[in-house]
Amino acid sequence: QVQLVESGGGLVQAGGSLRLSCAASGRTFSNYAMGWFRQAPGKEREFVAAISWSGGRTYYADSVKGRFTISRDNAENTVYLRMNSLKPEDTAVYYCAADQNKWVIRVAPGLYDYWGQGTQVTVSS
Numbered sequence: 001q002v003q004l005v006e007s008g009g010g011l012v013q014a015g016g017s018l019r020l021s022c023a024a025s026g027r028t029f030s031n032y033a034m035g036w037f038r039q040a041p042g043k044e045r046e047f048v049a050a051i052s053w054s055g056g057r058t059y060y061a062d063s064v065k066g067r068f069t070i071s072r073d074n075a076e077n078t079v080y081l082r083m084n085s086l087k088p089e090d091t092a093v094y095y096c097a098a099d100q101n102k103w104v105i106r107v108a109p110g111l112y113d114y115w116g117q118g119t120q121v122t123v124s125s
Helices: none
Strands: 002-007 010-013 017-028 035-039 046-051 058-060 067-071 078-083 090-101 119-124
Touching: 002 090, 017 035, 017 090, 017 119, 035 067, 035 078, 046 067, 046 078, 058 067, 078 090
Parallel strands: 010 119
Antiparallel strands: 002 017, 017 078, 035 046, 035 090, 046 058, 067 078, 090 119
């Protein structure tokens, strides 16, 4: 089992920045690829970004490419999502997730094994 706890969400004006953190505990953090997803009211959960177990590879949804950066610190058992140039359409609950298949980066939420409880991000116009 892996326990994931997100933090860093909040209310920010359009154009602002936030950094989300996801702290992991339980099994060896570096055994997992990690992803960030988000879910807005009335919408399905969607992929935002993912990072390989070593941090050497990343992948982003087109909607956030160039604005968001995913990173990880395996010594601190933490994955981050730096969000710049935020837009009102980025408003959602953001979740981090762990994938036991650490060798690939995957975008489908159903392929991830463990999830955090989520943190709310609200971007005002």
